[in-house]
Amino acid sequence: MKNEPLKPATIAAQAAGAKDSATAGVVPGISLATTYTRGADYALLRPDNIYGRDQNDTVRQAEEVIRQLEGAAATLLFPSGMAAVAAVFRALPSGARVVMQNGIYWGTLKWVRAYCVRRAILLDEIDAADPAALAAACRSSADMVWIETPSNPWLKTVEIATAAGMAHKAGALLVVDGTAATPVLTRALDLGADIVMHSGTKALNGHSDVLAGVLSCREPGNPMWQEIATDRHDAGAVMGPFEAWLLMRGMRTLPLRMERMCENALAVARYLEEHPKVETVFYPGLASHAGHAIATRQMCGGYGYLLSALVAGGRERALEVAGRLQLFQRATSLGGVESLVEHRHTIEPHTGIPEGLLRFSVGIEDAGDLMADLAQALEG
Numbered sequence: 001m002k003n004e005p006l007k008p009a010t011i012a013a014q015a016a017g018a019k020d021s022a023t024a025g026v027v028p029g030i031s032l033a034t035t036y037t038r039g040a041d042y043a044l045l046r047p048d049n050i051y052g053r054d055q056n057d058t059v060r061q062a063e064e065v066i067r068q069l070e071g072a073a074a075t076l077l078f079p080s081g082m083a084a085v086a087a088v089f090r091a092l093p094s095g096a097r098v099v100m101q102n103g104i105y106w107g108t109l110k111w112v113r114a115y116c117v118r119r120a121i122l123l124d125e126i127d128a129a130d131p132a133a134l135a136a137a138c139r140s141s142a143d144m145v146w147i148e149t150p151s152n153p154w155l156k157t158v159e160i161a162t163a164a165g166m167a168h169k170a171g172a173l174l175v176v177d178g179t180a181a182t183p184v185l186t187r188a189l190d191l192g193a194d195i196v197m198h199s200g201t202k203a204l205n206g207h208s209d210v211l212a213g214v215l216s217c218r219e220p221g222n223p224m225w226q227e228i229a230t231d232r233h234d235a236g237a238v239m240g241p242f243e244a245w246l247l248m249r250g251m252r253t254l255p256l257r258m259e260r261m262c263e264n265a266l267a268v269a270r271y272l273e274e275h276p277k278v279e280t281v282f283y284p285g286l287a288s289h290a291g292h293a294i295a296t297r298q299m300c301g302g303y304g305y306l307l308s309a310l311v312a313g314g315r316e317r318a319l320e321v322a323g324r325l326q327l328f329q330r331a332t333s334l335g336g337v338e339s340l341v342e343h344r345h346t347i348e349p350h351t352g353i354p355e356g357l358l359r360f361s362v363g364i365e366d367a368g369d370l371m372a373d374l375a376q377a378l379e380g
């Protein structure tokens with residue numbers, strides 16, 4: 001075989017395959033040991049394995065798959081997306097300054113605001129999809145710029161390369177939450193980000209049965225990354241081997257799932273955009289979306305599986321429509337093979353989310369079936 005880098009579909013399909021020397025299995029076993037033995041000379045039998053809090057072969061195998069997909073120098077798994085978010089913020093010094101995109105995943109904003117108050121970190125929330133606002137915030141020096149693209153639930157799209165340039169001028173690291181894109185659609189580190197974060201609970205795993213978070217970096221010598229790695233080990237926010245194994249299994253089909261989910265999401269977005277009972281559709285794949293040109297430049301192979309729509313008639317109508325849907329399950333979260341619908345205002349009533357907004361995570365079902373479900377729910 002030519003010495004060319006493997007494509008994501010190949011990396012994923014063979015995730016950690018043929019690595020289990022004990023069984024010769026084409027899929028790896030699960031390493032459950034929490035501690036590892038030393039020989040009579042007291043030397044470790046495997047010098048890279050001392051104790052399970054930071055050394056587990058299954059977790060490392062899953063990290064290696066993501067590292068390759070991301071084109072990263074190093075990757076670390078965490079027990080949830082929020083644990084990965086928290087790991088980054090805990091590595092900041094007290095008194096740091098952070099520029100943060102507003103209107104992103106509410107769980108992130110809520111935790112970050114409280115944490116920054118406790119640690120005297122100056123938090124500047126801005127609309128990072130507006131380059132002028134980002135440039136203005138980056139005129140003063142900062143330690144970190146945090147963006148989420150596409151954002152949840154507004155689907156705002158931030159140009160990573162531009163944000164990286166501005167962050168670096170301010171002396172800051174750029175961290176990107178790429179959950180709604182996955183490394184299959186956007187390799188944020190190649191575009192200039194210093195650290196990329198994903199909630200692995202979503203499309204990376206894709207089957208709504210694992211909580212996971214992941215951080216990958218371009219420069220592992222970076223003191224912030226060193227701090228993150230040390231803190232994960234010492235403070236113990238590690239993922240268990242069962243979860244790592246399930247995540248690896250899920251990732252084997254990630255590129256295939258993303259292909260179908262992106263196709264379906266685009267079809268659903270186009271359908272909703274034409275529907276007289278829908279006021280606005282937020283999806284970067286639509287020409288009408290403010291971030292369409294950026295998304296076309298920086299997302300490859302599709303615009304993602306997440307979209308939001310404003311249903312005409314506000315709260316009552318939106319809840320009626322959600323209540324009538326039969327295939328879209330009414331549940332929070334996103335990125336699974338099954339389509340979900342959520343009334344975000346119910347979850348975050350005080351953040352300005354319109355009461356008529358429904359957020360859809362589009363799965364791998366037949367697109368015609370999904371649109372028929374939407375048709376009956378909107379007509380009813």
Ligand code: PLP
Nearest residue numbers: 080081082105152179199201212
């Ligand atoms: N980032 C984004 C964009 C999310 O949507 C979520 C969860 O919905 C998270 C982070 C947090 O991930 P987790 O639920 O795995 O902790």
